[in-house]
Amino acid sequence: MFSGSRKARKLPNDGPGNAWYETLPPPPPARVVNGTVRADFAVIGAGTCGCAVARRLAELRPDDRIVLVEATRVGYGTSGRNAGFMLDHHSHGGMKHMEAAAKNDRLFAAGTAYLRNLVAEHQIQCDWSDWGRIYVAAEDTTQSALQGVADGFDRLGVPWQPVDRDGMEEITGTRFYRHGVRAEGSALVQPAAMMRGLAATLPMNVTLFEDSPVLELATRGGLRLVCPEGVIEADQVILANHVFAEELGFLKHRIVPLATFASLTRPLNEVEKAQVGSEGEFGLLPANANGSTVRLTRDGRILMRNTLHYARAKHFPPELMAEVAGNHRHSIAGRWPGLADVEFAGTWGGILGFTRNEGTVFGAIGPGLWAVMTADAAPMTKGAISGKLLAEHICGLDSELLGVLLSLPKAALMPPDPILRFLVNREIGKAAATGPGER
Numbered sequence: 131m132f133s134g135s136r137k138a139r140k141l142p143n144d145g146p147g148n149a150w151y152e153t154l155p156p157p158p159p160a161r162v163v164n165g166t167v168r169a170d171f172a173v174i175g176a177g178t179c180g181c182a183v184a185r186r187l188a189e190l191r192p193d194d195r196i197v198l199v200e201a202t203r204v205g206y207g208t209s210g211r212n213a214g215f216m217l218d219h220h221s222h223g224g225m226k227h228m229e230a231a232a233k234n235d236r237l238f239a240a241g242t243a244y245l246r247n248l249v250a251e252h253q254i255q256c257d258w259s260d261w262g263r264i265y266v267a268a269e270d271t272t273q274s275a276l277q278g279v280a281d282g283f284d285r286l287g288v289p290w291q292p293v294d295r296d297g298m299e300e301i302t303g304t305r306f307y308r309h310g311v312r313a314e315g316s317a318l319v320q321p322a323a324m325m326r327g328l329a330a331t332l333p334m335n336v337t338l339f340e341d342s343p344v345l346e347l348a349t350r351g352g353l354r355l356v357c358p359e360g361v362i363e364a365d366q367v368i369l370a371n372h373v374f375a376e377e378l379g380f381l382k383h384r385i386v387p388l389a390t391f392a393s394l395t396r397p398l399n400e401v402e403k404a405q406v407g408s409e410g411e412f413g414l415l416p417a418n419a420n421g422s423t424v425r426l427t428r429d430g431r432i433l434m435r436n437t438l439h440y441a442r443a444k445h446f447p448p449e450l451m452a453e454v455a456g457n458h459r460h461s462i463a464g465r466w467p468g469l470a471d472v473e474f475a476g477t478w479g480g481i482l483g484f485t486r487n488e489g490t491v492f493g494a495i496g497p498g499l500w501a502v503m504t505a506d507a508a509p510m511t512k513g514a515i516s517g518k519l520l521a522e523h524i525c526g527l528d529s530e531l532l533g534v535l536l537s538l539p540k541a542a543l544m545p546p547d548p549i550l551r552f553l554v555n556r557e558i559g560k561a562a563a564t565g566p567g568e569r
């Protein structure tokens with residue numbers, strides 16, 4: 131059991147280049163933790179999980195003071211630097227345990243509905259689009275992975291339609307893709323704008339502090355979060371700081387930190403737009419793990435996401451970013467040769483979490499201490515609903531959906547490095563070998 135003090139060994143260091151964030155107007159100056167701040171609840175991390183926990187706690191405990199403390203700025207971290215797919219259902223060929231997959235799928239759907247309602251209710255300007263998504267395969271050799279997606283949807287009872295090569299060309303303007311599985315319902319968003327909007331519309335009894343990394347979590351004389359210029363004293367603390375929980379000494383060996391990378395182009399001009407299909411936007415998810423997530427955004431930009439990297443170091447050196455930008459340029463040229471030289475507004479990295487068993491990190495981890503983390507498939511929507519449900523769990527509000535989440539297996543222990551590094555790199559290598567032309 132935890133007692134004493136734990137210092138953060140590493141702090142978020144995602145680096146610049148998050149074009150979603152950087153193309154938004156600059157935010158107002160951050161409110162920084164200064165002096166001593168008192169709170170009933172302190173939530174560490176203002177991503178999809180942390181914002182949802184803070185919001186729901188504030189709704190359920192209107193007389194309590196909730197503090198949400200973020201190391202950087204809202205929208206700058208992973209929840210604001212993803213590909214923007216808010217998935218209500220997800221399928222992949224590796225789904226072995228259908229009972230667990232079906233439970234997870236309910237959480238994805240509930241998370242999407244939750245976010246959709248918040249965005250509508252607060253009129254959050256984040257280019258929310260119900261276009262859906264197409265899972266794609268570019269090679270005949272990866273057709274079996276796409277078949278796995280289709281079979282998974284069948285077993286989950288999610289409707290889908292096949293798209294052939296001509297159909298893919300009509301939608302995307304390229305014959306790069308041979309097959310697609312189209313499913314409707316999921317949303318596409320500008321993730322940094324969505325996160326900023328969610329944080330800006332938190333209830334009045336939530337105080338958001340940014341640029342305030344928690345350097346230390348101490349229990350002497352109550353729970354204390356030490357920040358560079360002040361201290362938060364709280365009755366209860368919720369860790370929603372994703373893969374950085376282990377850097378504060380919690381939840382070690384439960385989550386694999388895996389980096390992936392994206393580039394966003396400048397808006398295409400009219401001549402360039404004529405090359406990218408007829409629907410004005412699209413969102414493509416690769417059936418093979420080596421493949422690329424690709425979007426045409428509503429404002430006419432191409433998003434290209436690919437390249438996986440074991441990310442225990444949790445930062446991205448310039449030579450890696452240069453290699454990634456080269457990968458993205460190559461991927462765009464392979465699909466649309468006429469767009470090979472379109473400038474990038476930014477290239478960035480971020481870290482996803484994966485468990486060994488598609489398990490959960492959710493609930494009490496010590497006296498007055500709670501944790502929620504989103505990992506594996508559909509993490510944005512799963513994280514939003516998990517955060518909401520954690521607040522309800524803390525406040526003793528039971529529901530069928532909370533029962534579903536609690537019935538999922540806990541994230542299983544994983545081996546330490548260098549074994550884990552070896553195993554992860556082997557999996558990345560396998561994906562590259564089975565789908566060499568997918569990227």
Ligand SMILES: Cc1cc2nc3c(=O)[nH]c(=O)nc-3n(C[C@H](O)[C@H](O)[C@H](O)COP(=O)(O)OP(=O)(O)OC[C@H]3O[C@@H](n4cnc5c(N)ncnc54)[C@H](O)[C@@H]3O)c2cc1C
Pocket residue numbers: 138141142174175176177178179180199200201202207208209210211212213214215216217342343344345370371372373374375389390391392435479480481482483503504505507508509510511513
């Ligand atoms: C390129 C890319 C594309 C992706 N695409 C998708 C997608 O399309 N759909 C999808 O569902 N998911 C996607 N993901 C994954 C998804 O973005 C993450 O799984 C999700 O954002 C995790 O949410 P979170 O709230 O758990 O963590 P985060 O968003 O990482 O939030 C945790 C916050 O905690 C803060 N923090 C950490 N340590 C401290 C500390 N000591 N003190 C204070 N604050 C701290 C961090 O700064 C961070 O803002 C993608 C990820 C990447 C990198």
